[in-house]
Amino acid sequence: MPIKRAEKTPMPVREPQVRAHDFKEVNAGYTASQAAFESERCLRCQDPVCVDGCPVSVPIPEFIHAVATGDMAGAARMLRASNPLPAICGRVCPQESQCEAECSMTLRFNSVAIGHLERYVADWERTQPPSIGAMISTRTEKVAVIGSGPSGLVCAGELARLGYPVTIYEALHAAGGVLRYGIPEFRLPKAILDWEIGLLNAMGVEIICNVIIGKTLTLDEMFNKMGYAAVFIGTGAGLPQFLGIPGENLNGVMSANEFLTRINLMRGYDFPDSDTPVKVGKRVAVIGAGNTAMDAVRTSLRMGAEEALIVYRRSDKEMSARVEEYHHAIEEGVKFNWLTNPLEVIDDGSGWVGGLKCQKMKLGEPDASGRARPIPIEGSEFVIPVENVVLAIGTTPNPLLTRTTSGLLTNKKGCLVADEKTGLTSKSLVFAGGDAVTGAATVILAAGAGKRAAQAIHDALVSNVPGARGSQGVGPQASTPRF
Amino acid sequence: MPRILETRRLTPVTKYFRIDAPLIAASAQPGQFVMLRVRDGGERIPITIADYDREAGTITIVVQEVGATTKRVCALEAGDEILDVAGPLGGKIEIPPGGHVCGVGGGFGSAALLCLMRTFTARGDMTTAILGARSKDLLILADELRPLCNNVEICTDDGSVGFKGFVTQRLAQMIAGDWPGRPDHVVAIGPMAMMRAVAETTRGPAVKTLVSMDPLMVDGTGMCGGCRVNVGGKAQFACVDGPCFDAHQVDFDVAMRRNKAYVKEEKQALDRLTCMANREAR
Numbered sequence: 001m002p003i004k005r006a007e008k009t010p011m012p013v014r015e016p017q018v019r020a021h022d023f024k025e026v027n028a029g030y031t032a033s034q035a036a037f038e039s040e041r042c043l044r045c046q047d048p049v050c051v052d053g054c055p056v057s058v059p060i061p062e063f064i065h066a067v068a069t070g071d072m073a074g075a076a077r078m079l080r081a082s083n084p085l086p087a088i089c090g091r092v093c094p095q096e097s098q099c100e101a102e103c104s105m106t107l108r109f110n111s112v113a114i115g116h117l118e119r120y121v122a123d124w125e126r127t128q129p130p131s132i133g134a135m136i137s138t139r140t141e142k143v144a145v146i147g148s149g150p151s152g153l154v155c156a157g158e159l160a161r162l163g164y165p166v167t168i169y170e171a172l173h174a175a176g177g178v179l180r181y182g183i184p185e186f187r188l189p190k191a192i193l194d195w196e197i198g199l200l201n202a203m204g205v206e207i208i209c210n211v212i213i214g215k216t217l218t219l220d221e222m223f224n225k226m227g228y229a230a231v232f233i234g235t236g237a238g239l240p241q242f243l244g245i246p247g248e249n250l251n252g253v254m255s256a257n258e259f260l261t262r263i264n265l266m267r268g269y270d271f272p273d274s275d276t277p278v279k280v281g282k283r284v285a286v287i288g289a290g291n292t293a294m295d296a297v298r299t300s301l302r303m304g305a306e307e308a309l310i311v312y313r314r315s316d317k318e319m320s321a322r323v324e325e326y327h328h329a330i331e332e333g334v335k336f337n338w339l340t341n342p343l344e345v346i347d348d349g350s351g352w353v354g355g356l357k358c359q360k361m362k363l364g365e366p367d368a369s370g371r372a373r374p375i376p377i378e379g380s381e382f383v384i385p386v387e388n389v390v391l392a393i394g395t396t397p398n399p400l401l402t403r404t405t406s407g408l409l410t411n412k413k414g415c416l417v418a419d420e421k422t423g424l425t426s427k428s429l430v431f432a433g434g435d436a437v438t439g440a441a442t443v444i445l446a447a448g449a450g451k452r453a454a455q456a457i458h459d460a461l462v463s464n465v466p467g468a469r470g471s472q473g474v475g476p477q478a479s480t481p482r483f
Numbered sequence: 484m485p486r487i488l489e490t491r492r493l494t495p496v497t498k499y500f501r502i503d504a505p506l507i508a509a510s511a512q513p514g515q516f517v518m519l520r521v522r523d524g525g526e527r528i529p530i531t532i533a534d535y536d537r538e539a540g541t542i543t544i545v546v547q548e549v550g551a552t553t554k555r556v557c558a559l560e561a562g563d564e565i566l567d568v569a570g571p572l573g574g575k576i577e578i579p580p581g582g583h584v585c586g587v588g589g590g591f592g593s594a595a596l597l598c599l600m601r602t603f604t605a606r607g608d609m610t611t612a613i614l615g616a617r618s619k620d621l622l623i624l625a626d627e628l629r630p631l632c633n634n635v636e637i638c639t640d641d642g643s644v645g646f647k648g649f650v651t652q653r654l655a656q657m658i659a660g661d662w663p664g665r666p667d668h669v670v671a672i673g674p675m676a677m678m679r680a681v682a683e684t685t686r687g688p689a690v691k692t693l694v695s696m697d698p699l700m701v702d703g704t705g706m707c708g709g710c711r712v713n714v715g716g717k718a719q720f721a722c723v724d725g726p727c728f729d730a731h732q733v734d735f736d737v738a739m740r741r742n743k744a745y746v747k748e749e750k751q752a753l754d755r756l757t758c759m760a761n762r763e764a765r
Binding site: 171172173181211215217218238239248249251252254255257258261262265271272274275276277351398399400 | 566
């Protein structure tokens with residue numbers, strides 16, 4: 001009989017005063033006894049509603065039961081079968097609004113810590129010899145994956161498992177996409193990403209960096225020149241938005257993408273041992289209240305800022321960041337300016353940021369997004385003295401590929417139009433998934449889309465239905481050229 | 484990794500590289516650039532594609548030693564490999580055919596005129612290259628450019644070769660009707676101050692002018708927004724919307740100020756590299 005305990009076993013974390021000054025991971029992970037204890041809180045419901053809350057339908061009660069009975073290998077196998085990036089999703093998924101929100105325990109108590117257990121199992125798996133070896137290519141059709149973020153990695157892994165020779169093309173010099181350049185080390189250690197990529201390499205997936213599809217090669221050339229039979233586009237949503245307020249081009253104003261890329265991808269924290277500098281002043285204002293904003297504001301503390309603050313025009317109720325990230329930010333000393341709308345970045349007299357002029361807001365009726373509309377309060381203007389302003393107000397899909405490809409339809413937000421189930425775009429044998437289709441969303445949604453598209457690609461190539469293969473057909477079997 | 488096939492010192496601080504990069508060579512167009520990285524932990528720097536040979540599968544770049552990374556690039560020799568070369572990035576230079584195209588190259592910017600002049604001469608435009616340098620020893624690629632365009636005009640500050648004076652003075656003479664005549668289109672590539680001076684020279688007489696902006700970039704693919712340039716009052720990303728913009732719309736004050744954002748760190752990195760090199764030499 002499962003034992004009911006009201007409280008969720010808390011995740012052990014490093015001391016806020018210590019962790020706010022280094023990049024080591026904040027969450028330490030469950031110990032074996034904590035994991036065993038927590039796994040026994042699961043009620044193993046007849047109708048596991050938690051699974052309905054999971055975008056990739058992880059068999060949650062089953063894997064948790066395996067943990068409870070000490071069958072770690074079984075737990076790892078079950079997890080990976082439905083979610084190919086468990087160590088990553090265990091860390092960055094918004095479980096509180098997905099599986100854990102549905103958990104039956106929440107009727108009276110805290111939910112089971114599904115995310116923490118997922119992480120525990122995945123971390124155990126990484127201590128074991130890899131169970132996946134080289135896949136034998138049983139299919140002759142080559143498939144290309146564009147972008148090595150979560151959707152691309154998962155799609156490539158699934159295609160390799162289905163027997164296809166797969167090549168991932170990455171525009172940057174290192175694979176991982178947003179997992180590499182966006183999410184900081186203290187939330188997702190790069191070693192975990194490297195391990196997942198190593199697994200794909202071991203399976204025989206080829207990753208070619210420094211190739212920008214749409215520039216180095218066009219999408220049509222992928223078929224005609226390179227001989228791919230199908231292509232998956234997982235190019236993400238990497239184009240940063242700006243506010244368009246005066247002073248936005250002053251030195252010291254950055255997009256969160258630039259700030260985080262300088263630090264995560266380019267290792268700016270290690271300057272001058274690494275070559276890319278990043279200037280962080282004593283006071284940093286981050287505009288926005290999503291996960292990227294939390295990453296940026298907490299990163300600025302780690303880069304030496306004495307004061308790091310969030311500026312957001314709505315209130316904490318409308319914030320889109322995960323609760324855990326918000327709490328960690330509070331513990332680390334981040335200050336929050338709710339209902340504060342930035343109006344202008346003030347010049348310090350030398351072309352650098354001297355302050356951020358803001359206006360207080362109040363909340364009105366819900367707007368189109370369903371969130372309360374912020375209304376300016378007349379005469380409430382004030383200036384926050386800061387030396388950096390980081391904009392974390394959202395990103396849109398990068399237009400590099402769509403600008404150079406005819407017949408690839410996008411919606412008015414620049415997102416690729418793709419079938420919800422299969423990921424098929426307006427071009428035959430071209431599939432897409434992840435943020436490039438949905439706009440900025442979550443790792444798990446991207447992973448799910450990549451997995452479904454891999455199956456759809458397989459179906460299309462196997463079925464050989466006229467039309468499903470498209471007019472392009474399969475080009476000459478070109479050998480991989482020099483890059 | 485792309486291999487360097489040929490190098491040549493053009494001046495004590497500029498070096499010419501021909502690199503084996505077939506895919507980039509196959510799709511490169513005048514005005515585009517590549518992102519380079521030469522070591523683990525190294526920064527990504529944008530370098531204009533000076534020329535390309537689609538058949539040979541090679542691209543040419545010319546690098547001027549200004550900071551630590553460009554110094555590291557210039558230490559490479561034929562046979563060496565470059566860790567990362569990604570491109571071609573940015574948009575190509577588009578000019579309506581049939582006119583007189585004048586490319587103005589300042590310093591190592593002259594290198595980018597190679598593919599530009601070749602392309603426009605080949606389609607039947609009249610082409611003039613105005614090359615500027617402080618003195619004869621710093622002038623680059625004049626002999627290589629001669630067969631690629633109708634006229635090559637050389638300007639040196641000290642008059643050691645060609646016209647004594649700035650490229651803008653020679654350009655102004657041409658606009659006023661001097662041989663080889665008023666250009667219909669000017670493309671200026673070189674230091675920011677020179678490009679601004681060209682923009683001011685052509686603004687009054689209303690000669691259409693493009694400048695190739697060279698802002699600080701991190702990724703070069705539209706991801707960071709660090710390369711934004713104020714063009715006609717609007718923020719444009721040099722990496723995806725440029726790098727060439729209407730010279731008369733560019734806010735050069737903002738562009739020059741933004742390019743100085745990291746001067747202190749750039750000097751620190753350069754001093755450190757010099758110090759390491761000295762220690763090694765001892």
